[in-house]
Structure formats: structure tokens, C-alpha cells
Amino acid sequence: MKAWQLDRLGGELRFKDVPTPEPRPGSVLVKIEASALMSYLKAYVEGKLPAYRPPPGPFTIGTNGVGVIAAVGRDVWHLKPGQRAVLSSHFVAAENVEDPAQVLIGLTSSPEAAAVLADWPDGTLAEYALMPAAAVTPAEGLDRFEAAELVTIGRCIIPFGGLLRGRLAVGETLVVNGATGAYGTAAVLVAVAMGAARVIAAGRNESALQAVARAGGPRVATVKLAGDVQKDAASLREAAGGGVHMAFDMVGQARDPNATLAALHSLRRGGRLVLMGSMTADLPIPYTTLMLNSWEILGQFMYPASAYRRLLDLLRAGMLDISAIRPRIYPLAALPEAMEAAATAGNLECIVMQP
Incomplete structure (x- = not known):
């Protein structure tokens, strides 16, 4: 061969x-x-x-x-x-x-x-x-997809692992940081398929954010990040109509932690932040704020073996749109x-x- x-x-x-x-x-x-x-x-x-x-x-x-x-x-x-x-x-x-x-x-x-x-x-x-x-x-049961179409599901499996790790539930609100990257965009699509009531796509490229919003549909809103932690956190909370249940960080090779910290500070009490990106800087955690708000920070590498079966089930059911x-x-x-x-x-x- x-x-x-x-x-x-x-x-x-x-x-x-x-x-x-x-x-x-x-x-x-x-x-x-x-x-x-x-x-x-x-x-x-x-x-x-x-x-x-x-x-x-x-x-x-x-x-x-x-x-x-x-x-x-x-x-x-x-x-x-x-x-x-x-x-x-x-x-x-x-x-x-x-x-x-x-x-x-x-x-x-x-x-x-x-x-x-x-x-x-x-x-x-x-x-x-x-x-x-x-x-x-x-x-x-996926014969309607040509091989070249079906293989793009590999773009979705990694963020699916992170969303499972964060226990994203039907009806919750989610922030995706790094939503203009390949895996961040896929995270938005998968979150919609999993039943998130509102998905906030966050990033710094306005045209790419709008493309993500069009792909994800009416439950997707966008926030262009400015690099100021408190202002960006306030913008995320405003777009969500209040604090979010979960933030998913898929930012790649970030040299500063500001966007990730903004996602953290957008959480409501009891919220979760899942880290799956590749930030090159350390993440300074506000100890007292974390404790007082009962926040969780979860790291996740890849996905469990069972995740592919569940993701393909979403595709078969027509809930996940990879088109x-x-x-x-x-x-x-x-x-x-x-x-x-x-x-x-x-x-x-x-x-x-x-x-």
C-alpha cells in the first residue's frame, strides 16, 4: 500500500x-x-x-x-x-x-x-x-454522508469531550472562548446540538464570529473581546442575559490570560470553566472570588472512548449539523x-x- x-x-x-x-x-x-x-x-x-x-x-x-x-x-x-x-x-x-x-x-x-x-x-x-x-x-446509519463530509466530525469530537466534562446540560448558557478557531467553532455547533439555550461565541475576529453565528443559528450570540478582563466579562454576561452556567476555553497559543479570565468572570454562582486550549501563559486564579462563587475549573485532555458513539448519535438524529x-x-x-x-x-x- x-x-x-x-x-x-x-x-x-x-x-x-x-x-x-x-x-x-x-x-x-x-x-x-x-x-x-x-x-x-x-x-x-x-x-x-x-x-x-x-x-x-x-x-x-x-x-x-x-x-x-x-x-x-x-x-x-x-x-x-x-x-x-x-x-x-x-x-x-x-x-x-x-x-x-x-x-x-x-x-x-x-x-x-x-x-x-x-x-x-x-x-x-x-x-x-x-x-x-x-x-x-x-x-x-450515516450513508447520507460522503466520507469527505463524515470525516469532519473529527473536528467536533475534541470539544465534545470538553463539553461532556463540563456537564453541559439542556437549557444552560455557555460561553465559548476561542470560538473563531477550528475547534472553538465546532464547540459552538456541538453545544447547540446538545441543547444549550444560549451559546456566546467569544473572540477577536468580528467577521469570523459572524460566520460562527450564522452556522450555529438563532441560539448563538457573539461578543468581540477587547482584552480588558472586567469589560469583556461584563459584555459576556450581558449577551447571556446574566451569568453563564459554563465557559469552555479553546483558545490556541494565547500569550496572555485575559480572555480566559473574562470567561471565568462571566460565570454565575456555581458555574464551571473547562480548559482545553493551548495558552502559553499561566492563569492567575482569584482564590477568594473562586471560593465565594463556588466556581469549578476543570482541565480536559481529549475525550472518553464512548464519546464518539454519542457524537455519532447526535449526527444520526439530525441534532448536530456539520454541513x-x-x-x-x-x-x-x-x-x-x-x-x-x-x-x-x-x-x-x-x-x-x-x-
Whole structure:
């Protein structure tokens, strides 16, 4: 089969012939129909993201995907050849221990999880992918979606994990900080699907905010942030008609904490703030204010394995509308060009590779 293999971060990336993987115990072999690119894949490949720890030796890059199961290994009982499935790069070791290791297949792991990534190094930018069964979710009943459309659901799964972590409930009001980014925009769409009564999309790009509001519908309001914590918090509370139940922070690479602090101070008593972004500055927490308002601050990395099933159920039921996320399709051989496009794609665009 053909696969994009990287020998090391900052090293040679080649489109080459490699052996098609053979199923092994606990594994599923999937014929890839579509794979979505991360915006930062080019920087990752070039070795410009030093916090990432890739698998040892050459490996196939690529994260989430959609495909058809070609074969399964021993100890796989429910997944069957011929089933359509979505693939998750996020994999948690299945052993019954207190803190099982977790990795992002085809991408990175923490130092203590390096052995897991060494066992499952290869991602989805290939004609076939061999994945652990726990990272494969059946996607039946979604035939109305072409593969290039369905793979954009990977944009939604990460914020869905954070909204589940924050216990977003039907009828609640939510602030999304970083709503003009790809994942922040998806968070707005998912929150609407989950039944939020009001979603406040917050960010600094007015035109991108308006695009998010159009995609999300009448329950979405926007607030353009000015960088002043108290003024921005007041604007968020005004847009919500009072303090919000939950704030979701998906801001990327922020150098100051002001927007996140504004989201925190927009909470009503008993509110929750979920952190899933990549802010590079520390977050100064007002201890007494936090205590007096009974606020919760929750960190969340990725999503539980069950989240993909629930997210696909929202899609099947017509509650989640992903039509606003537009796929731009490239052939698998055109990865260098596609990585350039992904680095500059808008928040409602998704760069998709197809074999």
C-alpha cells in the first residue's frame, strides 16, 4: 500500500510503498476513505513543535479518519469486516489499572506512554490503517454522508469531550472562548446540538464570529473581546442575559490570560470553566472570588472512548449539523500542498485527504 512515512520530526517525509499491515490480536484493519488534516501538521513534520514526542523510527503520520473495516484480529468480537467506521487517534490502554497510558496514534505520547505509541505508531495517511479496536467506532446509519463530509466530525469530537466534562446540560448558557478557531467553532455547533439555550461565541475576529453565528443559528450570540478582563466579562454576561452556567476555553497559543479570565468572570454562582486550549501563559486564579462563587475549573485532555458513539448519535438524529464545515479535498499523493492549505484554512474549512 501507499503511505506517508516520516523518519523523525524535522526529517524526511516520503510517500512510499510499505507492506499492508496484517491484523493482530485486538486490532482492526481499515481501508481508509478519508483523513482530515490538523492545521499544525506541517509544523509538526518540520520539527517545530518540540513538545511532541513521536513514535521511534519511521512511522505513518495522520490522526482521525473514516473508512471501511477490511479485517479484524483475534479478540475482536463486535467489529466486523464491511462495517463503516470512524477512527480516533486518541487511544487509552485497556488494562484495568488506576491510570492507564494514553497516546495520540500517528502523532505523540507522554514519556511514560512511549511503549504504547511504539506498539501503535502508524496513523491514517495511508491506504490502510491498523488500529486498536478501542479506537474504532462503527458509523452505520450515516450513508447520507460522503466520507469527505463524515470525516469532519473529527473536528467536533475534541470539544465534545470538553463539553461532556463540563456537564453541559439542556437549557444552560455557555460561553465559548476561542470560538473563531477550528475547534472553538465546532464547540459552538456541538453545544447547540446538545441543547444549550444560549451559546456566546467569544473572540477577536468580528467577521469570523459572524460566520460562527450564522452556522450555529438563532441560539448563538457573539461578543468581540477587547482584552480588558472586567469589560469583556461584563459584555459576556450581558449577551447571556446574566451569568453563564459554563465557559469552555479553546483558545490556541494565547500569550496572555485575559480572555480566559473574562470567561471565568462571566460565570454565575456555581458555574464551571473547562480548559482545553493551548495558552502559553499561566492563569492567575482569584482564590477568594473562586471560593465565594463556588466556581469549578476543570482541565480536559481529549475525550472518553464512548464519546464518539454519542457524537455519532447526535449526527444520526439530525441534532448536530456539520454541513457548515466545508471539506476541501486533496488526493493522498498531494500531502505537501494539503499541509500548506491546512495551515491557513478558515475555521469553517477542513482539509481532507482521500486515497
